[in-house]
Amino acid sequence: MDAFKRHSLGGRLHSDKKSPKVEPQRPGTLDMVVESPPLVFYNTPAQSSGALFSGQLKLNITEPQTTLDKFEMRLLATVTTKKPVAQHCTDCSTQTTEIHKWEFLKEVVSLKHGMHQYPFSHLLPGHLPATTHGTLATLDYSLCAVATTSTGEKITYKRQLDVKRAIFPGNEKHSIRIFPPTNLTASVTLPPVIHPIGDFPIEMRLSGLVTNKEDSQTRWRLRKLNWRIEETHKFVSPACPKHVGKVGGEGKGVLHEDVHVIANEEVKTGWKTDFAQGNIDAEFRAACNMALKPVCDMESPNGMEVKHNLIIEMVVAEEWAPLKKPNQATPTGAARVLRTQFHLVLTERAGMGISWDEEQPPMYEDVPASPPTYVEDFDIARLEAETSSLHI
Ligand SMILES: [Zn+2]
Known part of the structure; x- marks a missing residue:
């Protein structure tokens, strides 16, 4: 199991406190619409079929024209401990693992002013542990999208993902x-x-x-x-x-x-x-x-x-x-x-307990596709209502 083996990602940002903070003019903004139901792994890590995550990244270009060199998004798992081996060492206290990476561009693109949509989807493997805020350590999932222009400017978007697990009750x-x-x-x-x-x-x-x-x-x-x-x-x-x-x-x-x-x-x-x-x-x-x-x-x-x-x-x-x-x-x-x-065994309520392989929300290849069609829109909405009541 490669997930959750330690490996660090990228460098950290160092801010210079002396210079006044100047917000650079961004060539655009990023936003996200999540289309899949709340992320619930049904059953045990060995038995779960995982949870499907899908949605659209909305890239709003505010300049007349912008050239993008790169546009990618990472799904990260971050474990932070309150008991690091070396006190005050952030590398000891925090480990980040990349669970998935989307690359939205196959080549450099020139985008006009206005909204550009990038659908995405990924099946989160059911063996992953759920989001956990424990007394010794926390595990959080997050999405980090970065669009890089040809002049090196970055348009970024970050979002936390709450992943739950619901183990089906068996016999008494x-x-x-x-x-x-x-x-x-x-x-x-x-x-x-x-x-x-x-x-x-x-x-x-x-x-x-x-x-x-x-x-x-x-x-x-x-x-x-x-x-x-x-x-x-x-x-x-x-x-x-x-x-x-x-x-x-x-x-x-x-x-x-x-x-x-x-x-x-x-x-x-x-x-x-x-x-x-x-x-x-x-x-x-x-x-x-x-x-x-x-x-x-x-x-x-x-x-x-x-x-x-x-x-x-x-x-x-x-x-x-x-x-x-x-x-x-x-x-x-x-x-x-x-x-x-x-x-x-303390676990979330399974509610209606419908996993992605029983009822499938839209799934995309990692290239823009036609808008999603909800054949079973009614049932998806009901599932959402059921599971959203679990948020504590
Ligand atoms: Zn250290």
């Missing part, structure tokens, strides 16, 4: 946990995926509560039930060529990890205790706390990763009761904390 997940040395067993049912907005159900049966002896029994009573969702961010900070010595050589980096809670609650009610069957059945709902800015699951070959765990914690107290009068229980004073965790 059933897990069993045991808590030795007790006979307690928890079987838990969880949804296959959860979302940043909206709650989800958790079903749990705790069995093996009761141990019967000849004329008495000991049993566990649930005193307290808590859950929390932990978000784990990982990032391997790379070093720029100047600072590779700090990480012990090229291709190596420093692993950073940040674990924090994005939701927690004490469940006060909602469980039923049945000592005759020896079970406790609990049903409750959990949700991410939006104020704690949950970040969807992601994994990138560069070592950037976001994952989630649900942690359920129970306090059980032991009690003793004679079999003749099982309702007259006495606490024995013994208590245990039972703690168990489950992997959760």
Whole structure:
């Protein structure tokens, strides 16, 4: 996988603060109309068919005539870490990868005053990680178009691209946990995926509560039930060529990890205790706390990763009761904390979940073509309405 291997692009601009800023007269302006729906990768990186991005660049020539030597646009992925190997080194903190490049001119062209349109399209591969603003690093996609005139003047246009991932829900997940040395067993049912907005159900049966002896029994009573969702961010900070010595050589980096809670609650009610069957059945709902800015699951070959765990914690107290009068229980004073965790997949809602290969917006070769025809205009608009509600 070549994407996201480090490589730097171009030189940086240095501004001279002493000289007054003079805006040079541009020979024209650039603007963009995006025609494809919001960019959503449906399903996992291994399964996704990607997302189609298409639109038109509008080049407005303000002079009577301009000659263009070059007109190109790059789609860039930029990873910026808050934990650079060398403090204040921009080459350590930022890595840019070119995902795609469009070249709109095959030869030098002379353009007249007025609007000139350049359609473009590209299928963003579904294995790319989604736009992610994590606690250790951020991943952003951007477009950068540059038209260069024969006199060396540049007309530029920049735009951020928000790429989301929505993993389709599969079957419910059933897990069993045991808590030795007790006979307690928890079987838990969880949804296959959860979302940043909206709650989800958790079903749990705790069995093996009761141990019967000849004329008495000991049993566990649930005193307290808590859950929390932990978000784990990982990032391997790379070093720029100047600072590779700090990480012990090229291709190596420093692993950073940040674990924090994005939701927690004490469940006060909602469980039923049945000592005759020896079970406790609990049903409750959990949700991410939006104020704690949950970040969807992601994994990138560069070592950037976001994952989630649900942690359920129970306090059980032991009690003793004679079999003749099982309702007259006495606490024995013994208590245990039972703690168990489950992997959760946090992803955007799939909505109608129509990927580009099921419903295709216009696609262009990289040369001007006839205007797009929307055969299924209605459905595209509906998809847009559905997915635009995901913007947080
Ligand atoms: Zn550096």
